[in-house]
Amino acid sequence: MALVINSDFITPAELTGYIREALADQAVNDLSLIDNLLPDTLIPDVDFRANITQHGLKRAAKFRSWDTEAPQSPRKGLTRISGELPPLSEKKRLGEYDRLRLRRANSAILDLILKDAVELADAIRTRLIIAKAQALVTGKVSLAQDGLEIEADFDRKSGHSITAATLWSGAADPILDQESWFSVFRVSNSGNPGRAITSQRVISTLMRNEAIRNAVSPPGAAVPSIVTLEAVQALFTSFGHPRFEIFDAQVEDYNGDATRLIPDDSILYVGGSSMTSTKLGETLWGITAEAIEPDYSIDEDEAPGIVVGSYIDQDPIARWTKASGIGLPILGNSNATMIAKVL
Numbered sequence: 585m586a587l588v589i590n591s592d593f594i595t596p597a598e599l600t601g602y603i604r605e606a607l608a609d610q611a612v613n614d615l616s617l618i619d620n621l622l623p624d625t626l627i628p629d630v631d632f633r634a635n636i637t638q639h640g641l642k643r644a645a646k647f648r649s650w651d652t653e654a655p656q657s658p659r660k661g662l663t664r665i666s667g668e669l670p671p672l673s674e675k676k677r678l679g680e681y682d683r684l685r686l687r688r689a690n691s692a693i694l695d696l697i698l699k700d701a702v703e704l705a706d707a708i709r710t711r712l713i714i715a716k717a718q719a720l721v722t723g724k725v726s727l728a729q730d731g732l733e734i735e736a737d738f739d740r741k742s743g744h745s746i747t748a749a750t751l752w753s754g755a756a757d758p759i760l761d762q763e764s765w766f767s768v769f770r771v772s773n774s775g776n777p778g779r780a781i782t783s784q785r786v787i788s789t790l791m792r793n794e795a796i797r798n799a800v801s802p803p804g805a806a807v808p809s810i811v812t813l814e815a816v817q818a819l820f821t822s823f824g825h826p827r828f829e830i831f832d833a834q835v836e837d838y839n840g841d842a843t844r845l846i847p848d849d850s851i852l853y854v855g856g857s858s859m860t861s862t863k864l865g866e867t868l869w870g871i872t873a874e875a876i877e878p879d880y881s882i883d884e885d886e887a888p889g890i891v892v893g894s895y896i897d898q899d900p901i902a903r904w905t906k907a908s909g910i911g912l913p914i915l916g917n918s919n920a921t922m923i924a925k926v927l
Contacts, residue, residue, distance in 0.1 A: 587675075587895040587904055589879040593694045596880040596893035602698060603705040603892050603907070610706070614833040615713050617781065618845050621854065622716045622913045625866045626888035632669050632868050632912055669870040670727055670734050672708045675895070675906035676700045697905055701892045704907035708890055710835050712867060712911050717845035719915040720852060720864070721923050729838075738865075740918035743768045747925040752786070757795040758926070762825050765924060769853065772919040777853035778862070780826045785848045786926060787830055790816050826853075849927035855920035865916040872908045 589596065678700065684693050719725050723740030727733065746765055750756040766776045790796055791810050800815045801807045817827050828851075837843045846852055855862035874880055875887040882891060890909040897904060915921070 586899075587897050587906070589877070589893050590896040590903070591879075591894070593690065593697055594894060596874075596891065597882050597886075599697070599701050599894060599905075600880075600882060600886070600891045603701045603890065606702045607705055607709060607890075610702070614831075615710070615835070615845070617829070617831055618717050618720065618833070619713050621720060622865050622867045622915065624869055626869050628871060628884075628888055630669055630870050630910060632667060632870075632914065667734070667736065669868060669910040669912050670732055671872065671908065671910045672711055673872075673906060673908040674704045674707055675904050676704055678903040678905065681903040693903070697894050697903075700905040701894075701907060704905060705890045705892060705909075708907055708909045711838075712869075712909075712913065714835060714837070714843065714845065716867060716913040719913045720854075720921055721846060721850070723915065723918050723921070725913060734912075736912060736914070738915040738918040740915070740921065741772065744919060744922040746922070752789050752793055752926040755794065756926075758790060758793060759795070759799070759820070759823055759825075761924075761926075762820070763823070765853075765922065766825070769855075769922055773855045773862070775855075776824060776826065777922065778826055778856040779829060779854040780851050781829045781831045781846060781854065782851040783832050783846070783848035784830050786851060787813060787816070787828060789927060790828075847925070850923055850925045853922040853924070855917075862920045863917060864920055865914045865918075867911060867913040869909060869911040872910050874906075874908045 594602075678693070678696055680696065681693060684696075715725050715727070719736075719738065723745065724735060724737040726735045748756060748761055752758050752761075769777055791813065796816060796819065797807050797809075797811055800811050800819050821827055831846055832844075832848070834842045834844050854864065869889045871887045872891055874893060875882050875891045880891065880893060890907055892905065892907045895904040895906055896902075
């Protein structure tokens with residue numbers, strides 16, 4: 585198969601501009617919670633370089649005497665990581681092209697190209713969101729697909745990946761558990777986590793947990809077999825713990841299997857608050873090989889990000905749409921996150 589770029593219906597620059605506008609208008613909806621924690625940044629490069637901080641606290645300077653040399657500022661526990669941004673691409677054959685071409689249905693062909701282009705670009709964006717979730721949950725991104733093997737380890741402290749000593753479905757005290765975990769979190773951060781992101785399964789377990797039911801029941805009253813979500817939230821926030829955010833989003837992976845972004849047996853804790861999360865890092869989108877090809881005619885300042893082109897294959901004759909991107913999430917402030925397996 586030898587694909588050749590073809591602009592009979594739309595140029596790569598026009599098609600790329602179209603899909604970028606479409607993706608900007610097409611909200612990721614239930615994926616936005618994860619997507620926004622590591623926001624997208626476009627860079628004019630194919631490599632990444634990032635500083636990974638080991639301490640999330642602000643560093644203060646010190647006073648000096650008059651007419652004395654300024655003291656040298658120490659490096660603040662930084663680890664420097666670098667590497668190549670991994671490529672993503674997919675193509676799709678325009679199956680009805682032959683029949684439409686014979687009918688000279690040019691507008692119908694263009695509509696199908698545009699539809700395929702948006703679908704392919706959205707699949708690439710979704711794959712990066714899966715990588716964002718992996719970084720937040722595991723403290724690293726591990727990619728092993730089609731011969732590509734990359735691991736970006738963001739050096740999160742081992743104490744920020746926890747398994748409850750007693751699972752919350754048993755005789756556990758979730759309040760005391762979080763009190764213990766948050767004391768570890770505060771070593772690297774200015775306070776408790778501001779967000780607690782979890783599943784309906786964990787919430788349903790909390791609503792039935794014996795320690796929780798006893799805590800929310802008035803003295804002398806019969807203890808119910810289940811309590812409300814609001815009663816659970818009020819109890820935890822009364823101890824200075826964050827409200828739980830239910831997040832059960834799933835996506836379809838390349839093999840067609842449903843994939844959760846956050847395990848349904850765990851809680852992801854994040855510094856900051858639900859309104860202003862601590863800056864955790866970013867997701868870098870670089871420049872693909874296609875973006876600098878003369879046939880794509882993409883302006884230099886528009887080169888970073890997902891690009892799409894329409895192609896022709898002469899033997900057998902077929903039309904293809906191909907989307908490409910290179911990118912990687914960077915969890916630069918990894919210790920502002922914590923994951924706890926509770927079920």
